[in-house]
Amino acid sequence: MKILVVGGGGREHAIISKIKENKDVTEIFACPGNGGMANDATLVDIGAKDIEKIVDFAKTEKIDFAVVAPDDPLVLGCVDALEAIGVPCFGPNKAAAIIEGSKIFSKNLMKKYGIPTAQYEVFEDEESALKYLETAPIPTVIKADGLALGKGVIIAETREQAIDAVKSMMEEKIFGESGSKIVVEEFLEGPEVSVLSFTDGNIVVPMISSQDHKRALDGDKGLNTGGMGTVAPNPYYTDDIAKECMDKIFIPTMNAMNSEGRTFKGCLYFGLMLTKNGPKVIEYNCRFGDPETQVVLPLLDSDLLTIMKACRNGNLSEVEVKWKNENACCVVMASKGYPQSYEKGYEISLPEDRKNIFIAGAVIKDGKLLTNGGRVLGVTRTGETLEEAISNAYEAVKTVNFDNAFYRKDIGQRALLAIEK
Ligand code: AMP
Ligand code: GLY
DSSP states (O other), X not given: OEEEEEEOSHHHHHHHHHHTTSTTOOEEEEEEOOGGGTTTSEEOOOOTTOHHHHHHXXXXXXXXXXXXXXXXXHHHTHHHHHHHTTOOEESOOHHHHHHHHOHHHHHHHHHHHTOOBOOEEEESSHHHHHHHHTXXXXXXXXXXXXXXXXXXXXXXXXXXXHHHHHHHHHTSOTTGGGGSSEEEEEOOOXXXXXXXXXXXXXXXXXXXXXXXXXEEEGGGEEEEOSOSEEEESOTTSOHHHHHHHXXXXXXXXXXXXXXXXXXXXXXXXXXEXXXXXXXXXXXXXXXXXXXXXXXXXXXBOSOHHHHHHHHHHTOGGGSOOOBOSOEEEEEEEEETTTTSOOOOOOBOBOOSOOTTEEESSEEEETTXXXXXXXXXXXXXXXXXXXXXXXXXXXXXXXXXXXTTEEOOSOTTHHHHHHHHO
């Protein structure tokens, strides 16, 4: 079987590594992939948003199955375009991807179907947003409606910050058209949990839970990033909470999308906050999270491609989804300066055993692997306990070297506190 994976980061490398375990797979292409995954996939020089070219390529190569991983192509309808030429895909169609593509859509969906989430107001013009902020409870959270490279959320600790956030989105358009409509939302508190799930529109099968570390610096300080590391499972996510989430959030969301005529098939990501009033949805993503995928997939003890096909074909209930009874920790190694400006082009040296080292931003030049992005790679290791997984991951980090490398030293420490309680 010939497989096409659309996307090019650490998440895609983790997906490709897992799909490769299927004996029927003869070749995997990545559009565009990156130099760090050249041993695992054939790199194709087509951007993930260039849907027309992706479709042409899939037709020419007679691709048997495609996985569309990033949010942009999903929201733009890449799955619809590939399915239209007869290429079966893992991933939601455009109508369903709106669950991530529009925050206003997802908030209204949750309100309509009684799914627990933060209180909110929608604003389509700056004047009414600013008027509302005169008396709104502070802190508050301002969210751009559309996709914004994961940066469209501003937490305002003061009224002035809230006003600045609204102006920067609606007047200065820092997120382009994505911020021309906004959501102003109640500030919630509690541990965060990421739950990725497989769904075929009939059932939802949650994957092992995980915890992201979004801030750039130790102690959850510094700027928000795409994610500096993850652990799985997330110890805050107990069996009781999992059951409550299944009943009040996961199944109701699947049913809500069905009722709206927007059946979701693929990976539905629930970003949850465990508040003192119960679990609430912070955000939905229409795809695998990154770097969550880099800890979740190494713990999967079943065949990923079989599960993906079942999601697409609507027979997920017939397929086994098993998890290893282990813990995983992923430490992201970034370029110094990320998420702001940073230098690229430093040679990366990797250990002999590259298993579960997922490369996010690298390029091959003159036969050398060079850094080519803010987040360069994720080092994942497993262990019987969380403590062991963390220690194994940091040991492995020592075997990876490049100039200006930067990583957090405290991935998983907060999760360990939950276990000690
Ligand atoms: P996102 O960019 O959508 O992943 O959101 C970034 C982060 O903002 C989330 O992981 C939360 O930590 C935080 N966040 C989003 N919404 C809220 C909220 N209503 N209350 C508190 N924190 C929030
Ligand atoms: N790690 C968060 C995300 O993928 O959106």
